[in-house]
Amino acid sequence: MSDGYHHGNLRQALIDAGIKIINESGEDGLSLRKVAAACGVSHAAPYAHFKDKEELVEAIKASVNEQFMEELEQAAAGAKNAEGALINMGRSYVTFFVRNPDYFRFLFGSQNIIAHPRPDKRFKEDYPPFTLLKDTYQKYLKEKKLKKKKEEQELDVIRLWSSAHGLAAIACMPGVETSFDWEEKKIWAVLLR
Amino acid sequence: MSDGYHHGNLRQALIDAGIKIINESGEDGLSLRKVAAACGVSHAAPYAHFKDKEELVEAIKASVNEQFMEELEQAAAGAKNAEGALINMGRSYVTFFVRNPDYFRFLFGSQNIIAHPRPDKRFKEDYPPFTLLKDTYQKYLKEKKLKKKKEEQELDVIRLWSSAHGLAAIACMPGVETSFDWEEKKIWAVLLR
DNA sequence: CGCATATCTTGACAATGTAAAGATGTGCGG
DNA sequence: CCGCACATCTTTACATTGTCAAGATATGCG
Numbered sequence: 286m287s288d289g290y291h292h293g294n295l296r297q298a299l300i301d302a303g304i305k306i307i308n309e310s311g312e313d314g315l316s317l318r319k320v321a322a323a324c325g326v327s328h329a330a331p332y333a334h335f336k337d338k339e340e341l342v343e344a345i346k347a348s349v350n351e352q353f354m355e356e357l358e359q360a361a362a363g364a365k366n367a368e369g370a371l372i373n374m375g376r377s378y379v380t381f382f383v384r385n386p387d388y389f390r391f392l393f394g395s396q397n398i399i400a401h402p403r404p405d406k407r408f409k410e411d412y413p414p415f416t417l418l419k420d421t422y423q424k425y426l427k428e429k430k431l432k433k434k435k436e437e438q439e440l441d442v443i444r445l446w447s448s449a450h451g452l453a454a455i456a457c458m459p460g461v462e463t464s465f466d467w468e469e470k471k472i473w474a475v476l477l478r
Numbered sequence: 479m480s481d482g483y484h485h486g487n488l489r490q491a492l493i494d495a496g497i498k499i500i501n502e503s504g505e506d507g508l509s510l511r512k513v514a515a516a517c518g519v520s521h522a523a524p525y526a527h528f529k530d531k532e533e534l535v536e537a538i539k540a541s542v543n544e545q546f547m548e549e550l551e552q553a554a555a556g557a558k559n560a561e562g563a564l565i566n567m568g569r570s571y572v573t574f575f576v577r578n579p580d581y582f583r584f585l586f587g588s589q590n591i592i593a594h595p596r597p598d599k600r601f602k603e604d605y606p607p608f609t610l611l612k613d614t615y616q617k618y619l620k621e622k623k624l625k626k627k628k629e630e631q632e633l634d635v636i637r638l639w640s641s642a643h644g645l646a647a648i649a650c651m652p653g654v655e656t657s658f659d660w661e662e663k664k665i666w667a668v669l670l671r
Numbered sequence: 672c673g674c675a676t677a678t679c680t681t682g683a684c685a686a687t688g689t690a691a692a693g694a695t696g697t698g699c700g701g
Numbered sequence: 702c703c704g705c706a707c708a709t710c711t712t713t714a715c716a717t718t719g720t721c722a723a724g725a726t727a728t729g730c731g
Binding site for chain 4: 291316317318319328329332337338
């Protein structure tokens with residue numbers, strides 16, 4: 286059932302091929318026709334599974350986001366307490382994108398930034414990594430027996446997020462890796478304060 | 479000399495038209511042919527001034543970067559001391575991109591991030607806003623009579639930059655503006671700690 | 672078995688980037 | 702003033718790409 290006219294699981298194959306192409310030549314190298322060709326299928330075949338090129342791109346983003354989310358969860362799980370989880374997550378946030386800078390631009394570079402769950406939902410309410418951060422932060426507060434106002438809590442979370450995200454952004458910029466290498470200790474030092 | 483076959487100053491006109499288009503429809507709406515049409519000129523005319531579409535895009539980026547840099551300089555100049563300059567710059571960094579989110583994606587979203595001075599040069603050595611930040615930070619150290627190791631200084635600068643940049647990135651994400659509005663007080667609170 | 676449907680192919684079209692060849696104006700040396 | 706080199710612009714052409722429509726092919730269900 287997987288040969289000849291019908292592919293078997295073309296949808297996933299297209300997503301995988303898309304990821305491969307992005308890893309090799311960045312998002313610019315990504316075209317519907319190339320993805321189709323990489324799956325040995327005609328140029329219009331993707332339209333049986335995706336309404337748009339955009340819909341394919343969003344599916345690829347979702348896949349990359351899952352991979353990203355897994356690393357974050359693993360980082361959080363590998364800590365002894367909530368504070369350690371926060372630190373680990375921050376480090377993972379940066380190292381994940383340092384390892385594949387194209388992913389950073391792919392996920393955060395275009396218009397509709399994160400379409401993982403639903404594009405119509407707000408980023409801060411619906412983006413799983415952000416939810417994980419908020420939950421971990423809450424555990425951290427309990428752990429340290431800290432009482433803070435809602436507003437202050439939100440600022441804290443934004444602070445954590447933006448420092449990790451900003452650091453990842455800088456680390457992903459071309460021509461940065463040589464003059465400042467992002468080994469773990471330095472990342473840790475920047476994030477921690 | 480400005481009518482008929484020769485345009486007068488087509489190069490600048492193309493850049494301006496490009497900026498206008500980006501403001502209206504984002505970078506996706508930007509095509510060489512549209513830019514040319516907006517200047518009332520044939521679709522191949524730009525090739526007399528730019529080798530590539532990319533070269534035009536880089537010129538547009540340079541122009542936007544100049545605008546950005548001006549605002550940062552103004553923000554720094556409007557402070558009484560270096561510490562105030564740092565705070566003002568951080569606030570301006572965010573508000574500039576909050577005012578035009580398309581610029582953020584345009585400047586930092588694509589592959590060759592910042593080609594303002596020369597793409598072959600390193601970001602941290604050659605990007606004017608970064609230089610301004612480093613200088614202001616040095617003044618701040620003198621002002622406060624602080625002595626720090628080179629390494630620690632570099633970390634501080636990265637910290638300042640990445641927190642502002644990360645905050646701008648989050649603020650520019652679609653669907654964020656409603657649930658958390660980036661009025662000056664909040665930006666200030668996030669950046670300052 | 673036969674049919675509705677999902678899946679895929681083929682062919683076409685418009686938009687785009689780009690190159691080549693030629694037209695047109697500008698300015699400079701004579 | 703003339704003519705010529707050069708910059709600028711147009712026209713034409715072509716490859717790539719996203720998208721659509723029409724048709725072919727397989728799959729599963731009654």
